[in-house]
Amino acid sequence: MLTELRVRDLAVIADVTLKLRPGLNVLTGETGAGKSMLVDALALLLGERASADIVRPGAPRAIVEAAFDLRSSSAASAAPAASAAAQELGIDLEDDQLVVRRDINAEGRNRAWANGSPATVGALATLGQLLVDLHGQHEAQSLLKPAEQRDILDAFGDAQPEREAVTRAYAQAAELRDQERQLARKLDEIKRRADYLRHVVQEIAAA
Incomplete structure (x- = not known):
């Protein structure tokens, strides 16, 4: 003390x-x-x-x-x-x-x-x-924040393992979404390149 x-x-x-x-x-x-x-x-x-x-x-x-x-x-x-x-x-x-x-x-x-x-x-x-x-006099106001409410609920339910599992799953999902966006951008780039090459072939064939 x-x-x-x-x-x-x-x-x-x-x-x-x-x-x-x-x-x-x-x-x-x-x-x-x-x-x-x-x-x-x-x-x-x-x-x-x-x-x-x-x-x-x-x-x-x-x-x-x-x-x-x-x-x-x-x-x-x-x-x-x-x-x-x-x-x-x-x-x-x-x-x-x-x-x-x-x-x-x-x-x-x-x-x-x-x-x-x-x-x-x-x-x-x-x-x-x-x-x-x-503890400050206005600290109780933190209970109005959703994140604090979730922390208290998880602690009360002794749900730390489940919380960690959800956190990992969310991180993996976010990583997969990012990979999907990158692949979509690459696909668009490939399509634009293919259109350009087809146009070049047509120009050569018409010459």
Whole structure:
């Protein structure tokens, strides 16, 4: 689980550290207090694209840092995959603790670390996808999209093998249609060539 989040010089946030406990944590505050910026900060640690304009005016860089405890019960399902991913990325997980950090300077350049060692933003994204799920307030609107509806239906029906079979069949059908169009174009070209040659033969015969 996410146990601590520190944000410094990010947009309107000067310096804030959140200590999080197991279970439900609620952040409240008036509009403009910076609640959404905390979510944006977490997204940066998950590989979100960053630019220089997110750095607080007058600050040399923005810093976002988070600590995860893979031993907690809330992280039990994700811990094995996260540990395996960290090992594959060459990141040492001491006592099942993971601390990730990302700096964005005033020129827009990025640096990232995982447990004190330099890391790529892609590595943070790989780990973050296993440890964090972010949901926006308008995310439910995606349910109006036919593609999302099909994904949910396929997942509910455990129809992944059938879905893959349909995908392969569709790709094969598309390839065959493309071949048919190519053959039709070649046939038209042959007919035009034959008409031209017949005309040439007639001209020669009449000479």
